[in-house]
Amino acid sequence: MFDYSFHWRAAFKALPDMLDGAIVTFETAALSMILGVIIALFLVFMRQGKNRLFRGFAATWISIARNTPSLFQVYILYFGLGSFGLHVSSWAALLAGITINNAGYLAENFRGGLKAVPDTQLRAARSLGMSAPQAYRLIVIPQLLRIVFYPLTNQMVWAVLMTSMGVIVGLNNDLTGVTQDYNVKTFRTFEFFAIAAVLYYLIAKLIVAVARLLSWRLFRY
Amino acid sequence: MFDSSFSWNDMQFMLQGAWVTILLTIISMIIGTLAGVVCGMARALLPRSTVPLAWVLDVFRSVPLLIQFVLFNALKSIAGLNWSAFVVACVVLGLYVTAYCTEIVRSGVLSVPLSLRRASRSLGLSYWQDLRQIVMPMATRVAFPGWVNLLLSVMKDTALVMWIGIVELLRASQTIVTRIQEPLLVLCIAGLIYYVMSLVIARLGARLETRWQEND
Numbered sequence: 001m002f003d004y005s006f007h008w009r010a011a012f013k014a015l016p017d018m019l020d021g022a023i024v025t026f027e028t029a030a031l032s033m034i035l036g037v038i039i040a041l042f043l044v045f046m047r048q049g050k051n052r053l054f055r056g057f058a059a060t061w062i063s064i065a066r067n068t069p070s071l072f073q074v075y076i077l078y079f080g081l082g083s084f085g086l087h088v089s090s091w092a093a094l095l096a097g098i099t100i101n102n103a104g105y106l107a108e109n110f111r112g113g114l115k116a117v118p119d120t121q122l123r124a125a126r127s128l129g130m131s132a133p134q135a136y137r138l139i140v141i142p143q144l145l146r147i148v149f150y151p152l153t154n155q156m157v158w159a160v161l162m163t164s165m166g167v168i169v170g171l172n173n174d175l176t177g178v179t180q181d182y183n184v185k186t187f188r189t190f191e192f193f194a195i196a197a198v199l200y201y202l203i204a205k206l207i208v209a210v211a212r213l214l215s216w217r218l219f220r221y
Numbered sequence: 222m223f224d225s226s227f228s229w230n231d232m233q234f235m236l237q238g239a240w241v242t243i244l245l246t247i248i249s250m251i252i253g254t255l256a257g258v259v260c261g262m263a264r265a266l267l268p269r270s271t272v273p274l275a276w277v278l279d280v281f282r283s284v285p286l287l288i289q290f291v292l293f294n295a296l297k298s299i300a301g302l303n304w305s306a307f308v309v310a311c312v313v314l315g316l317y318v319t320a321y322c323t324e325i326v327r328s329g330v331l332s333v334p335l336s337l338r339r340a341s342r343s344l345g346l347s348y349w350q351d352l353r354q355i356v357m358p359m360a361t362r363v364a365f366p367g368w369v370n371l372l373l374s375v376m377k378d379t380a381l382v383m384w385i386g387i388v389e390l391l392r393a394s395q396t397i398v399t400r401i402q403e404p405l406l407v408l409c410i411a412g413l414i415y416y417v418m419s420l421v422i423a424r425l426g427a428r429l430e431t432r433w434q435e436n437d
Contacts (some may be wrong), residue, residue, distance in 0.1 A: 063416075
């Protein structure tokens, strides 16, 4: 029943390449998070604004990002844009797909965070003589950050895990892509993907650890 | 411009794919919820002795689902089990749901105030009676929104099973795209089906939630 000999040596030889892939994965995730946070802030303000067009746009974005699979979002960017004659690389499609997804989820988090900061805080700050930007910078944002910090960390881990979908649209230089390349050459599926799984686990744990350290430093008072 | 070679047969093919998606979601949710309730209760009631369990389940949340599918598929071949891809998908998704459901159940059980449980014990309920009649109903209400969210996210994550060769909704639409070469139309239909399924689940969940809150 169990006549399979593991060949770990070949898999470990590929480790440097896979580590390079891991860096690409991390960079892609980090980039999509940065873009996602910026877009999410815009979406939150659009949603609270008076312009109906902007409000509808933000609501549509958020509901599409949250109600369809992220793989579908990558697909429609990769294959769907092709029918307009727009050919994007698989990396760009992956990055855009994850960014759309991140922005949708983060916008909801930010909205909840803003709701949790009482209105009275802002009014008190204004009545103490702060200008509106000052009140936001010194009073609202620090409290908001504390609330959304944990979801933000979670979303970052999610972004790293989502980059693994790049291989389905043909990306070959991120961690899963590199692993798949080796897998196709050697058919040592289990060994290579086991190492990839360990690397993903380490990246996820690293993010959580750094976030915990940061929160200990930032929120000590 | 509007004539398309998308036929009713293609639509039926996609709906069959959607049915596979639904089936996968239901089976994995049943497995995951049953296991998750057991593990979650254990985690909440015996926090010290079940720490290793938490580590194991944490692995399933920190490794991409795609890699879990591939790994388990390879493991199945290595172990010589003659399982179909569908069974593999159900097992992996079931474990994945277990990992999340455990946390949801655990936080639900921990949200029941200890004083309430002491009160029920001092009124003469046994340990198990207290769990079944006091803790469970209250924990369910706290955990339910999280559970619906999990259901929604699993429904979307089933799209990844295409990698191990199951024809579900997204794979079905891709097959049609390669044949009729109209990616935008076909993918939009697939997206619409996903969107409607999500919306229905979310609405049903919200309705059930408000109905439960009426009696509180």
